[in-house]
Amino acid sequence: MARTCDARSAVRARRRPSPGGDARPRHGSPAAPGRRAGDRTGRARAPSRRRGAGGRARARATTPVSCGGAPPCRAACARRSCVRDHGAARPPPALGAVRPCSSFVRRGRLRPACSHRGRRSPRARRLGGSARAVKIRRSPWLAVGVFVAAVVVVNLGLRALDEHTHSPGGPASSSFATAPDGAAGYAELLRRFDRPVVELRDPLDTALLDPRSTLVVLDPGPTLTGDDGRALRSFVESGGRAVVGGDPSGWLGNVVVPPPGWRPDASPAARAVAIPNAGPVRTAGEGAWVEPRGRALVVAGDRPVVVEQKLGTGTIVLVADASPLQNRLLGHADNAALALALAGDRPVVFAESVHGYGPASGLGAIPTRWWWAFAVLALAAVVLALSRGRRLGPPEVPWRELPPARVEFAEALALQLTKSRPREDGVRTARRIARVRLERALRLPPGAGDTALRERARARQLDSAAVEAVLGDGVGETDLLAVGRALVATEREEAVV
Numbered sequence: 001m002a003r004t005c006d007a008r009s010a011v012r013a014r015r016r017p018s019p020g021g022d023a024r025p026r027h028g029s030p031a032a033p034g035r036r037a038g039d040r041t042g043r044a045r046a047p048s049r050r051r052g053a054g055g056r057a058r059a060r061a062t063t064p065v066s067c068g069g070a071p072p073c074r075a076a077c078a079r080r081s082c083v084r085d086h087g088a089a090r091p092p093p094a095l096g097a098v099r100p101c102s103s104f105v106r107r108g109r110l111r112p113a114c115s116h117r118g119r120r121s122p123r124a125r126r127l128g129g130s131a132r133a134v135k136i137r138r139s140p141w142l143a144v145g146v147f148v149a150a151v152v153v154v155n156l157g158l159r160a161l162d163e164h165t166h167s168p169g170g171p172a173s174s175s176f177a178t179a180p181d182g183a184a185g186y187a188e189l190l191r192r193f194d195r196p197v198v199e200l201r202d203p204l205d206t207a208l209l210d211p212r213s214t215l216v217v218l219d220p221g222p223t224l225t226g227d228d229g230r231a232l233r234s235f236v237e238s239g240g241r242a243v244v245g246g247d248p249s250g251w252l253g254n255v256v257v258p259p260p261g262w263r264p265d266a267s268p269a270a271r272a273v274a275i276p277n278a279g280p281v282r283t284a285g286e287g288a289w290v291e292p293r294g295r296a297l298v299v300a301g302d303r304p305v306v307v308e309q310k311l312g313t314g315t316i317v318l319v320a321d322a323s324p325l326q327n328r329l330l331g332h333a334d335n336a337a338l339a340l341a342l343a344g345d346r347p348v349v350f351a352e353s354v355h356g357y358g359p360a361s362g363l364g365a366i367p368t369r370w371w372w373a374f375a376v377l378a379l380a381a382v383v384l385a386l387s388r389g390r391r392l393g394p395p396e397v398p399w400r401e402l403p404p405a406r407v408e409f410a411e412a413l414a415l416q417l418t419k420s421r422p423r424e425d426g427v428r429t430a431r432r433i434a435r436v437r438l439e440r441a442l443r444l445p446p447g448a449g450d451t452a453l454r455e456r457a458r459a460r461q462l463d464s465a466a467v468e469a470v471l472g473d474g475v476g477e478t479d480l481l482a483v484g485r486a487l488v489a490t491e492r493e494e495a496v497v
Contacts, residue, residue, distance in 0.1 A: 141387040148380045155373075173218035173246060173322050175199055175350040176357070180328035183218060186339055187350060189330065193340060196347040201359045204228040204351060211239035211314065213347040218322045219246030220354035228354070229254025237312025243342050245306075245319025247287065255316070260307070261290030262320060270300035270324075272334065274308075275341045281305075282332040284323035292318065298338065306342070317342055424475040427483060434470045434487040441493040463489060 170177025175187040176199065187197050200207055205227035209215060215235060217224070232255055236242050244255055252259040266288035272278035274297050281298050288300055294309035297317070307318045319325070324335040325342075353359075417426055439448055442456040450471050457467045466489045469482035 139387060141384050145380065145384045148377070152373075152377065171355040173326060174352060174355040174357075175216075176352065176355075178327065180326065181323075182327050183216075183325060183350070185327040185330045186216075186325050187348075189336060189339060190343055190348050195343060195345075198347065198349045199352050199357075200349050201352050201357045203353045205231045207231075207353075209235045209240060209349065210347070211235065213349050214241040214243065214343050215349050215351060216243045216343070217245075217351045217354060218243075218319070218325065220244075220251050220351070221247075222250040223354045223356075224251040224254060226254045233311065236314035236316050239313045241315050241317070241344055241346060243317045243319065245317075245322040245325070248320075256309070256318065260292035260318065263288055263290055263303075266303055266305060266321065267300040270298050270305050272298050272338055272341075275338060278334040278337040278341060280333045281324055281335055281338055282329050283321045284329065285321070286323055287320040289318065289320045294318075297342075298324075306338075427475045427480045430480065430483045430487065431470060431472075434483055434490060437487065437490040438467070438470055441490050460493075462493065466490075 168179040168182075170179055170182050170184070172179075172181040173183050175183050175197070178184045187199075190197050198213075205225070209231075215232065217232070220228075229251070232242060232244075247264075248259065248262050252262075264287050266283065266285050268283050268285040270281040270283050272281055274295060283300060283305060285300070288303035288305050289307055290303070292304055292307045292309075294307045296304035296306070297308055298304070298306035305320050307320075309316050309318065319342075323329050324332075325339050329335055330339065435453075436446070438453065438457075439446060442453065442460060444452060444456060453471060454467060457464070463486075465482070466486035469479065469486045470490075472479060472482075
């Protein structure tokens with residue numbers, strides 16, 4: 001059965017045309033009709049050429065390949081080709097997929113293999129041998145800089161949020177303060193009733209106060225100096241109106257002489273006794289006057305809370321408890337009517353210098369804590385620049401050191417001359433060039449004889465050894481060195497001439 005399979009395979013191979021379309025037998029092969037057993041196809045001949053056998057491959061019979069396995073079957077053997085079972089006829093294995101472009105590059109410009117979840121990847125999973133992936137090292141200062149920048153951005157965002165939401169805050173009884181004990185509501189009330197409102201940031205002793213206005217000074221504390229008190233009295237005496245109130249400790253004696261007595265407790269239920277359109281007044285019970293001079297405007301029980309005094313051509317209003325004019329109680333009872341009546345039909349000026357506000361503008365208006373924040377940011381920027389500068393500094397000198405070209409040329413020429421064996425041609429060429437330059441230096445015509453050269457060189461007091469080296473006929477290494485020295489001396493002589 002094996003012989004039958006081999007015979008049928010050989011017949012099928014003879015009937016199949018050759019890959020090149022040439023059915024003629026090779027030169028030197030046995031003459032026979034059709035294709036011989038030794039005529040192999042292109043696929044079968046390829047391995048013999050790759051094996052590097054010298055000369056042409058010899059024609060030989062194809063070794064029959066038996067159809068192994070279970071009991072042979074004639075139909076199965078007819079469908080199979082014994083030649084195609086050869087390993088050289090099998091198609092090459094499929095190439096792996098090309099890795100996609102990535103920013104991370106390993107040593108040798110190889111990118112890591114990307115794996116897909118749920119299936120195996122045809123790419124390499126790890127580096128072979130002892131190779132290791134190159135990891136990009138990042139400076140720790142970069143993380144510090146990012147952290148500082150994030151802190152600054154968060155602080156600025158919180159500040160902007162606070163400004164837009166207007167959270168309560170500010171000094172007590174200040175027209176800028178929105179806290180419960182502030183007076184921002186009093187200033188807004190005056191604006192709504194068409195009273196011009198001005199926040200005065202300049203100190204009272206240097207400010208220009210209009211006697212036709214009303215000056216409001218609430219809870220000034222010790223910041224109201226004697227000069228400020230004298231300026232306030234001068235303002236009232238010239239026809240101005242002043243509303244002064246709050247805890248009088250440390251400042252009342254600078255405004256009123258002699259100052260009235262004051263006690264820190266009073267009834268919170270008060271009433272207006274000399275103010276039209278105002279009746280009950282609600283206070284925090286934080287103070288009342290004791291035997292003051294002037295007319296009482298608001299009383300709590302039998303104790304006056306608001307007193308009006310005449311001073312020169314003006315009027316000064318002393319408020320023992322400023323809570324009815326503050327944000328917390330301005331909307332209770334008739335406190336708003338009381339506040340409007342105390343201000344009068346005049347422009348109102350709130351003294352804000354006693355609450356810590358100054359006339360600074362531009363850079364001077366920047367708070368001190370902001371300057372400290374700027375200093376810390378500048379220091380962080382300097383540290384970051386120094387760290388990055390050391391890391392990214394030039395690893396070598398900024399200029400390129402050029403090699404001495406003449407020295408390299410001379411060394412290369414000497415190396416070539418050393419390799420050339422023998423040196424007769426080089427010595428003769430050097431002697432001929434030296435002779436031409438010697439004739440030029442001695443002002444002799446080309447082709448002058450040796451005698452003329454010696455006489456002229458003796459007259460010019462040239463080195464006789466150099467002249468004899470040029471005129472000699474030796475071809476050794478010593479002669480070559482002597483000719484070189486003579487050539488240098490001749491060039492110097494030409495330069496002098």
